[in-house]
Amino acid sequence: MIFSLLNYLTKNSENPVSAFVHPSDEYSLQKQLNLWKTPTGVGGLELIVENALDQRWTPYLEEYVTRWSDGYDSIVPLSLQIDRIEIDPTCKPSLGKLKVCNGNYGDTGWRGINIALIDDTDQFIRHSVIQFNDYYTNEVDLTPWKAIKYGDFWGQLNDESQLKYTMCHELGHGFGLPHTDENMWNRNTGECMDFTRFPRRNLSPGRRNFDRLYQLYGSVPLKRQTNLRHRVPYHRSLSQEAMAEYEKTIQNVSEDPSRMECRVDLANGNHVMIHKLPTLVGMAPLKRRR
Numbered sequence: 001m002i003f004s005l006l007n008y009l010t011k012n013s014e015n016p017v018s019a020f021v022h023p024s025d026e027y028s029l030q031k032q033l034n035l036w037k038t039p040t041g042v043g044g045l046e047l048i049v050e051n052a053l054d055q056r057w058t059p060y061l062e063e064y065v066t067r068w069s070d071g072y073d074s075i076v077p078l079s080l081q082i083d084r085i086e087i088d089p090t091c092k093p094s095l096g097k098l099k100v101c102n103g104n105y106g107d108t109g110w111r112g113i114n115i116a117l118i119d120d121t122d123q124f125i126r127h128s129v130i131q132f133n134d135y136y137t138n139e140v141d142l143t144p145w146k147a148i149k150y151g152d153f154w155g156q157l158n159d160e161s162q163l164k165y166t167m168c169h170e171l172g173h174g175f176g177l178p179h180t181d182e183n184m185w186n187r188n189t190g191e192c193m194d195f196t197r198f199p200r201r202n203l204s205p206g207r208r209n210f211d212r213l214y215q216l217y218g219s220v221p222l223k224r225q226t227n228l229r230h231r232v233p234y235h236r237s238l239s240q241e242a243m244a245e246y247e248k249t250i251q252n253v254s255e256d257p258s259r260m261e262c263r264v265d266l267a268n269g270n271h272v273m274i275h276k277l278p279t280l281v282g283m284a285p286l287k288r289r290r
């Protein structure tokens with residue numbers, strides 16, 4: 001069962017990699033960008049990040065919200081504020097906010113997922129959630145560096161850098177970023193939006209990511225960088241029916257390993273964009289040591 005994704009890939013593609021990654025293609029999802037609505041479209045993105053994580057994941061969220069907020073030089077596209085809320089593995093979304101959760105979601109084939117609900121009328125994100133699947137990361141081996149041979153290639157075991165990489169990567173999607181590179185067999189760029197078999201080499205948001213965010217949102221004026229006032233103004237709530245359709249859809253897609261990156265149109269004037277970070281090398285569920 002742990003290699004169900006690999007089986008799927010082998011069956012469905014001459015090159016197992018190409019079933020879910022494009023050949024090196026810088027902004028392959030450019031046409032499907034999901035953006036937050038900002039007050040003026042310039043001046044950076046000011047966003048509330050809701051922390052519904054448990055204590056184990058919280059330090060990684062704090063670390064990477066800081067790193068994404070830092071930008072580089074004078075390019076500071078994000079002004080983020082973490083709101084601590086109740087731990088919520090179900091990750092019920094909050095309008096106009098990015099909510100971050102973890103839980104044991106079972107053998108889903110993904111270790112991290114970002115799900116954004118987009119309004120068809122203006123193409124902006126209504127709400128977005130990130131979930132981390134503890135099924136694959138419950139027993140993280142904190143040995144700093146280990147590698148395993150799987151088939152013809154090497155990959156990294158379940159160490160702490162998997163958690164950091166996954167956090168950094170999913171937050172990037174949460175802000176609207178696509179991948180910078182989707183070939184995990186090529187050279188690592190150092191950025192967490194680059195697919196890799198060796199997460200400890202890609203642990204940072206990179207300049208290309210910040211440049212991209214700058215193109216999308218502009219830069220936050222210096223005086224506002226520590227004073228979040230201009231939040232994403234999205235308060236139009238969904239009907240109960242629409243929420244039920246959303247919940248059913250994301251449950252189906254999140255449990256279907258054949259659908260990794262996808263868009264699903266809903267009947268209610270919205271669509272869902274889903275990014276999954278697959279489990280592959282070294283991400284087998286570890287045996288519990290009791």
Ligand SMILES: [Zn+2]
Binds near residue numbers: 275276277
């Ligand atoms: Zn991704």
